[in-house]
Amino acid sequence: MSILEVQNVNKSFGGLKALQNVNLSVEEGTIHAIIGPNGAGKSTLLNCFIGKLIPDTGTVNFDGHSLLGMKPHEINQTGVSRVFQTPEIFSDLTVYENIMIPCFAKRDGSFCLNPLKRVKSEADIHEKAEHMMEDVSMADKRHMIASSLSRGDKRRLEMAMCLAQDPQLLLLDEPTAGMARADTNNTIELLAEIQNKRHITMAVIEHDMHVVFSLAQKISVLAQGTVIVEDLPENIKGHPKVQEAYLGGAH
Amino acid sequence: MFDKFQNNDRMLMLFFIFLVLAGPILLAPLGAGYPDLLQRFCIFGIFAIGFNILFGLTGYLSFGHAAFLGVGSYSAVWMFKLLTMNVIPALILAVVVAGLFSLLIGYISLRRSGIYFSILTLAFAQMSFSLAYSVLTPITNGETGLQLTLDDPRILDAANTSGGLPSTNFFGLTMNSTSKLEFFGMVFQFNVGFYFCAVMLILAFYLAMRIFRSPFGLMLKAIKTNQNRLNYTGVNTRPYTLAAFVISGMYAGLAGGLMACTDPLAGAERMQWTASGEVVLMTILGGSGTLLGPVLGAGFIKYFENIFSKINESVLHGWFSFLPDGLEDLIVWVLHFFVGKGWHLTLGLLFMMVVIFLPGGLLQGAANIIDWIRGKKQSSSTQISNPNSMPAE
Numbered sequence: 001m002s003i004l005e006v007q008n009v010n011k012s013f014g015g016l017k018a019l020q021n022v023n024l025s026v027e028e029g030t031i032h033a034i035i036g037p038n039g040a041g042k043s044t045l046l047n048c049f050i051g052k053l054i055p056d057t058g059t060v061n062f063d064g065h066s067l068l069g070m071k072p073h074e075i076n077q078t079g080v081s082r083v084f085q086t087p088e089i090f091s092d093l094t095v096y097e098n099i100m101i102p103c104f105a106k107r108d109g110s111f112c113l114n115p116l117k118r119v120k121s122e123a124d125i126h127e128k129a130e131h132m133m134e135d136v137s138m139a140d141k142r143h144m145i146a147s148s149l150s151r152g153d154k155r156r157l158e159m160a161m162c163l164a165q166d167p168q169l170l171l172l173d174e175p176t177a178g179m180a181r182a183d184t185n186n187t188i189e190l191l192a193e194i195q196n197k198r199h200i201t202m203a204v205i206e207h208d209m210h211v212v213f214s215l216a217q218k219i220s221v222l223a224q225g226t227v228i229v230e231d232l233p234e235n236i237k238g239h240p241k242v243q244e245a246y247l248g249g250a251h
Numbered sequence: 252m253f254d255k256f257q258n259n260d261r262m263l264m265l266f267f268i269f270l271v272l273a274g275p276i277l278l279a280p281l282g283a284g285y286p287d288l289l290q291r292f293c294i295f296g297i298f299a300i301g302f303n304i305l306f307g308l309t310g311y312l313s314f315g316h317a318a319f320l321g322v323g324s325y326s327a328v329w330m331f332k333l334l335t336m337n338v339i340p341a342l343i344l345a346v347v348v349a350g351l352f353s354l355l356i357g358y359i360s361l362r363r364s365g366i367y368f369s370i371l372t373l374a375f376a377q378m379s380f381s382l383a384y385s386v387l388t389p390i391t392n393g394e395t396g397l398q399l400t401l402d403d404p405r406i407l408d409a410a411n412t413s414g415g416l417p418s419t420n421f422f423g424l425t426m427n428s429t430s431k432l433e434f435f436g437m438v439f440q441f442n443v444g445f446y447f448c449a450v451m452l453i454l455a456f457y458l459a460m461r462i463f464r465s466p467f468g469l470m471l472k473a474i475k476t477n478q479n480r481l482n483y484t485g486v487n488t489r490p491y492t493l494a495a496f497v498i499s500g501m502y503a504g505l506a507g508g509l510m511a512c513t514d515p516l517a518g519a520e521r522m523q524w525t526a527s528g529e530v531v532l533m534t535i536l537g538g539s540g541t542l543l544g545p546v547l548g549a550g551f552i553k554y555f556e557n558i559f560s561k562i563n564e565s566v567l568h569g570w571f572s573f574l575p576d577g578l579e580d581l582i583v584w585v586l587h588f589f590v591g592k593g594w595h596l597t598l599g600l601l602f603m604m605v606v607i608f609l610p611g612g613l614l615q616g617a618a619n620i621i622d623w624i625r626g627k628k629q630s631s632s633t634q635i636s637n638p639n640s641m642p643a644e
């Protein structure tokens with residue numbers, strides 16, 4: 001059963017057609033990779049899922065209902081979380097506070113006026129946040145201000161923040177960009193573990209083929225705003241259309 | 252240690268209560284122990300605490316907060332005119348009206364953020380100021396300001412009317428009654444109005460502290476650092492910012508109402524942009540985003556305004572009379588630019604130095620000094636202990 005169903009999505013910026021008749025379907029419980037050369041429209045597509053951009057035409061259905069016309073926070077509340085290309089975290093707050101915020105958002109919904117409650121006495125939130133920090137092994141960094149973390153840790157923190165919401169669908173925009181090989185392997189392990197343990201559906205944009213082929217159960221190749229191939233990983237490698245898109249012609 | 256102290260809320264609260272209640276005694280040696288100024292410390296402290304909830308916590312710089320202060324004052328005076336001279340109904344009305352007014356302005360202004368938000372609030376405040384001066388004269392009494400008169404209805408007080416204008420009271424305790432105490436040649440003045448304002452300040456501080464430590468406050472901090480992330484984390488930031496705006500507007504209304512309680516008249520100049528700018532200065536000077544900072548900043552600015560501005564050349568001559576004549580004249584000539592009418596210059600320089608060297612405000616300065624003293628103590632103690640720890644050969 002597909003949890004995310006994208007049909008005939010078009011999006012243009014002025015004269016530039018960023019997405020043309022994009023069709024995509026992400027199966028529940030799988031890791032679906034979206035690859036393609038620079039400027040193929042991968043990030044634009046992701047932005048259409050989370051309400052940052054609104055497609056000109058087409059439909060985006062998540063878990064049986066349309067995401068179009070919903071605000072970003074409403075989409076998130078239905079169970080879609082996103083990890084950004086450059087980590088979007090609360091950089092002035094501590095690691096622990098960073099993880100607590102999505103826990104509160106999950107429990108209290110999009111708005112809750114509780115100025116007289118104490119953060120200290122919210123036992124369930126603390127339990128969950130502690131648990132989450134263990135999962136991404138950041139417990140020793142809990143009191144650090146998020147901006148002082150290393151790049152890899154910032155990414156891990158952002159991932160932990162998304163996971164703390166128990167999303168149904170996790171969107172990852174180049175989760176290993178700019179990472180050293182060792183960090184990349186750690187991230188692959190982390191993602192694989194998350195998928196095994198929690199069965200969260202993931203859509204991953206990635207450039208690193210090593211990551212793509214070690215994680216993805218299905219791959220969509222995007223080029224010049226259209227999906228040229230959608231297939232299993234083993235069929236993608238030698239596909240002539242993919243080679244054409246990446247190398248500029250079949251050889 | 253200072254961090255620990257700040258985290259320990261109960262200690263902080265007790266320290267604050269002591270500081271405020273002992274104000275008349277602590278400040279008397281500094282020449283600031285008279286009721287009028289002490290009341291102003293409290294009132295502007297409340298104003299700055301409220302402003303800090305919006306600016307320090309949420310990161311929205313409002314340049315029009317004086318509008319709510321003015322609205323609070325007008326509402327309170329109207330309550331004195333129509334209903335009773337008791338301050339409680341007046342304050343309740345002031346807070347409610349300022350809250351509603353800030354709901355309206357906030358709803359519109361918060362559609363934008365950053366500089367556009369600041370400009371929108373400034374525009375609204377200046378609009379309110381101009382309206383209070385001109386079109387709304389029937390309500391605000393225009394240039395003269397809203398005052399009590401003998402033929403006001405004062406429905407609840409009708410029974411006990413005597414000849415003169417009545418004064419504001421708290422269930423019979425007159426606001427401007429003062430008991431004086433002489434001690435070691437110094438006069439300490441304990442004023443009902445001050446203690447009423449002080450209690451209000453303590454309550455306001457306590458409430459702000461609760462907000463700082465609540466999940467709601469955490470969300471406001473998150474809005475300040477990354478509003479985008481918060482949106483994609485499933486939080487609707489608009490109602491949060493609006494709630495912060497209204498809460499800080501109500502604080503301003505309370506401050507305005509207290510102003511009217513201590514001196515029952517209200518003028519439009521309270522809403523002018525200079526008054527809005529002043530609270531920004533107070534918050535930044537003291538340390539925005541901290542609990543104590545805004546109160547400290549408010550005290551500092553009001554102290555400068557009232558005490559520094561009173562120092563004139565003859566006072567300076569008195570201070571430096573021990574110096575030889577030529578030198579004395581020179582020093583007095585240099586210093587007279589910075590005191591008296593020139594107090595703005597000193598304040599400006601101080602503000603510049605704080606912003607450049609202490610971005611965390613005076614409170615950060617205090618923390619640095621404490622750390623420095625502790626560091627010095629530690630290093631000297633290690634110096635002493637080192638020779639002992641070395642094995643004697």
